[in-house]
Amino acid sequence: MLFNSLDFAWFLPVVFILYWFVCNKSLKIQNALLVVVSYVFYGWWDWRFLTLIFFSTVVDFVVAKQLLKETHSKKRKRLLAVSLVCNLGLLGVFKYYNFFVSSWIDAWQLLGVSMAPATLNVILPVGISFYTFQTLSYTIDVYKKRLKPTPQFVEFAAFVAFFPQLVAGPIERASRLLPQFQRKRNFDYTFAISGFYLIIWGLFKKMVIADNCAFFVNQIFEDPGRYSAIELFMGSVLFAFQIYGDFSGYSDIAIGVARLFGFSLMTNFTFPYFSRNIAEFWRRWHISLSTWFRDYLYIPLGGSRGNIWKQLRNVFVVFLVSGFWHGANWTFVVWGGIHALLFLPLLIFKANKTYTNQIKLSVKQLPNILVTFVLVCMAWVFFRADNISIAINIVYNIFSMDSSSLHFFYKTPKYILVSLITSLGIGVMLFYELKSMKKGNTEVTLGYYQALLIAVLIVFMGVYKNPSEFIYFQF
Template sequence: MLFNSIEFLLFLPTVFFLYWFVFKNQLRAQNVLLLVASYIFYGWWDWRFLSLIIASTFLDYFIAIQLGKTSISKKRKLLLGISLVGNLGMLGFFKYYNFFVASWIEAWSSVGITMEASTLNIILPVGISFYTFQTLSYTIDVYRKEMKPTKSFIDFAAFVTFFPQLVAGPIERASHLLPQFYKNRTFEYQNAVDGVKLIIWGMFKKVVVADNCAFFVNKIFESPETYSSGELFVGMVFFAFQIYGDFSGYSDIAIGLSKLFGFDLMVNFKFPYFSRDIAEFWRRWHISLSTWFRDYIYIPLGGSKGSQWFQIRNVMIIFLVSGFWHGANWTYVVWGLFHALMFLPLLLFNINRSHLITKSYGWLDFAKIGVTFLVVCIGWVFFRADSITDAFQYLAHMLELKNLGLTLFYKTNANLMIFGLSVLAVGILSMQELVWVIKKRELPKISAFGALLLVLLIFFMGSFKNQMDFIYFQF
């Protein structure tokens, strides 16, 4: 079920009414309602894949219970291994089976050996990468004795399937979200108002910014050789805004929806396009994933301790794994490698933590922001392209600089109107972030600003008829 769909517009008020009016002050009933609602929300896409999320839930619930009963090191390691193999096995099969088979055949073909192997018509379960990591954080934390296993299966299952963030994050830690299912929740008017504001802002990012940028991005990336260097450059930048508006918009909606039900989710984005280097970008982009990799892979590998070559190895591993997590395509691996190569000079010169705190921005900072944004945009070409060859061809055509025209954007009056509104939307988005960065506070609560968001949302309500999936649903 999509947030920007008619079905969800009926689903949300129904769950909200039952939650606060029928089951008010009934914690157990509220958690059961959230669990049932989450299964309906997820099963609306394809009910058959509910079996996977239920299997993962049962597995980690009982593994954690057994971890809580024993202090024998070998047994604890075995139990953790079962959780890792079970969860990552399901993820690997559904997400990477065909990729590995195809890569194996291509590898042998490159040396003149023809091989045959069967691939399967496997449908990737939506959100499997997100809920898999969420459940793993629970068993790993219990294994580390950083939290105690929960005795309530309902509470744990509701935590795993919590519908606002189920299919595209933020990837919540059990230590943060699970305890919130134990506590009685009361309706707070201001919290609900803040939630609605976040939902509107997230929908604006998705419907007005991301979906309109996608209108041009899809055309340009389908046949980049037919467009000018100027159009390719704009297409690259528009994809940067598309993926940010799409993904951060989803996170805003998820956080806002959670507030409506009395829950608090972690912030997933902190204005990443105002980063002054790649290290800062990754502290601001998809924070729930980057911190997950840091805590459960990077630090266990040794982190930044040890020799410089040891540190380089860990950085390469973490970025390559991050790239591979995003999808079963070599383009994502190259995207991860690209970011690793951009990060390594900062590590080698020990300046990767130079921009942890900002008191004010000067002209040099804005120059760094511009360079970093350009570097990130180049990386996005590999992320968006269908193949590595396509990505390099796109960049090659763009850098030819033979024609800087923007014919695509004013071919028709309709396209010009959409283009103008897209630029306006991106401008508003950038202004909001720029004010936050400079003044360290949110945009002033000006009624005209809120009214403009609503007007643009209403104008683009056609998206409810032709809903565009959120990009990160495919991961």
């Protein structure tokens, strides 16, 4: 079920009424309701894949209970291995099996050996990368004795399948989200209203900014050879805003919906395009994933301990795995590798923690912000392109100094209208973020949100019959 669909427009208020007015007398009944509606929410797409969520839930619930009882080191490691194999095994089969098979065949073809592909005709389950990592955090934390397992299956099932962030995050830690299912929730009007505002803001980002950016981005990346250097560069910039509006918009809606039910989810984005270097960008972009890799991969590998070569190795491993997490395509691996290369000089010269303070814009900082943004945009080309060859050609042509005009954006009145809506949407978003940074918070006036709601509704009236999916659904 899509957040930007009519289905969700009636689903949310129905669940809200049941949750606060019918099931409010019992915490257990509220949690059970959340499990049921979360399964309905996910099964709306394809009910068959509910078995995968249920399987992961049962495996990790049982493993965690056994970890609590078991004291023998080797047996505890075997139990953890069961969770890792089951969860990563499902992820590997459904997301990466065909990729590995195709890559293996391509490698042999380079040596002149022809092989018949043995691929599987499977559909990638929506959100499998997100809920797999979320449930893994639970068993790993229990294994590390940082968290006690819950004895209540319904609580744990609600944690794994919690519908606001089930499909595209934020990827919550069990230590943070699970306790919220274990204590009574009381309706807080102020908290709920702040959630409603976030939902409007997220819909604005998705429907007014991201979907209008996609109008140009899709055409440019489908046939990049038709366009001039300036148009290709504009395409990369528009994709940067598209993916930010799309993904951070989803996160805002997820956080807002969770607040309606008395839950607090972690912030997933904090003004990433105002970052002053790549290290700061990754502290501000997809925070739930970057911190997950930091805590469950980078630090176990040794983190910043050891000599510089081990540190460089750890950085490369994390970025490459992060890229591969995004999709079964070499373009994502290269995208991760590019960010690793951009990060390495900062690590070598110990500048990776230079900007850990709140952003305070100044003329002095502007060049760093612009350079970082351009580097991020060039890396996004590899993320968006269908293959590495196309991405390389786009980047090459961007720097070809082609002096052709920006004719693409002004073909017809429709193009002009979409250009104006896109520019206005991006301008509103940047103004809002600048204002938020200055205030040190993300609260704005009610009238501002009313204006956003009107803009969303205007766009919604034209696209509700065929709402576009969120980009990160494919991951």
